[in-house]
Amino acid sequence: MEAYLGIDVGSVTTKFAVLDEKDELVTSLYTRTLGRPIDVIQESMQKILARLPADLVIKGVGTTGSARYLAGVVVGADVVKNEVTAHAVGASHYIPDVQTIIEIGGQDSKMIIMRDGIVTDFGMNTVCAAGTGSFLDQQASRLNIEIEDFGPLALKSKSAVRIAGRCTVFAESDMIHKQQMGYGVQDILYGLCEALTRNYLNNIGLGKEILPPVAFQGGVASNVGIVRAFEESLKTEIVVPPHHQVMGAIGVALLSHEKSMDNGGTTKFKGFGISDMEYAATSFECKACTNICEIIQIKVERKVIARWGGRCDKWDDING
Numbered sequence: 001m002e003a004y005l006g007i008d009v010g011s012v013t014t015k016f017a018v019l020d021e022k023d024e025l026v027t028s029l030y031t032r033t034l035g036r037p038i039d040v041i042q043e044s045m046q047k048i049l050a051r052l053p054a055d056l057v058i059k060g061v062g063t064t065g066s067a068r069y070l071a072g073v074v075v076g077a078d079v080v081k082n083e084v085t086a087h088a089v090g091a092s093h094y095i096p097d098v099q100t101i102i103e104i105g106g107q108d109s110k111m112i113i114m115r116d117g118i119v120t121d122f123g124m125n126t127v128c129a130a131g132t133g134s135f136l137d138q139q140a141s142r143l144n145i146e147i148e149d150f151g152p153l154a155l156k157s158k159s160a161v162r163i164a165g166r167c168t169v170f171a172e173s174d175m176i177h178k179q180q181m182g183y184g185v186q187d188i189l190y191g192l193c194e195a196l197t198r199n200y201l202n203n204i205g206l207g208k209e210i211l212p213p214v215a216f217q218g219g220v221a222s223n224v225g226i227v228r229a230f231e232e233s234l235k236t237e238i239v240v241p242p243h244h245q246v247m248g249a250i251g252v253a254l255l256s257h258e259k260s261m262d263n264g265g266t267t268k269f270k271g272f273g274i275s276d277m278e279y280a281a282t283s284f285e286c287k288a289c290t291n292i293c294e295i296i297q298i299k300v301e302r303k304v305i306a307r308w309g310g311r312c313d314k315w316d317d318i319n320g
Helices: 037-051 068-075 083-094 133-142 147-154 168-180 185-203 224-234 244-262 272-276
Strands: 002-009 013-020 025-032 057-064 100-104 109-115 118-125 214-217 279-285 294-300 303-308
Touching (some): 002 037, 002 244, 013 037, 025 244, 037 068, 037 272, 068 294, 068 303, 083 100, 083 118, 083 214, 083 244, 118 185, 133 147, 133 185, 147 224, 168 185, 185 224
Parallel strands (some): 002 057
Antiparallel strands (some): 002 013, 109 118, 279 294, 294 303
């Protein structure tokens, strides 16, 4: 049985997806990155291996996410792609006629505009946390509720409270003020859902032609309160595709399948044995010019196996 592995390493969560030769999901894994991407990749690879049939052979591997280059070096990726491409490919697989993709992760969010299966525009927010999953986590903790209960409770709201959501600091202070005024938790929660939606549409969605079908991906798509808030704001149905939490991993797994077909089935995959190898990541500043690039390098048993981060190719040769 031939299969294809996709890995999406983000700042908050790391996602894995294994697809079979028919591009159907065999298994997936969603876990916290915990600031230790290499360790989490190695630990998760063992968990993935335990779920796979004994006769399964990985014929292609792809990586995406903010740590895609690091993950690519560790596992031996055949394809390394940015998140926009990975999410667009994943969404198109489940919703072929998708025209707008909303993706909200732990610390960033993005909107992808597609026409006829091609990405024509996109926007990203990597600066402010007010429109991301970490924002919701913080507020849920402050209200002493589990994040899994956030959406269902928000849907019970009868009269949502308007909360200033352009900034996490203002949102928290405004939320506390509303609590002190005696507003119910359910109304505050849906007010937060509306605040996140407003912030997202007024920033990332500003000036973009948002047409249906609209797909909602990422961990925040699990929050039914946010889904309804988007539907009310956009006045259209929001489609949450299956496996929405690992859509980036699925997308890059699909791309690795294409790559495998192009190169005759050969792969750079290092195998699940990478879990036993000792990797070390270090960095240094290149002062060869005024750019002062930060060069990242990965070592295995004190041997440098990869470098990246420069604006030129000075450090591309690991023997240089």
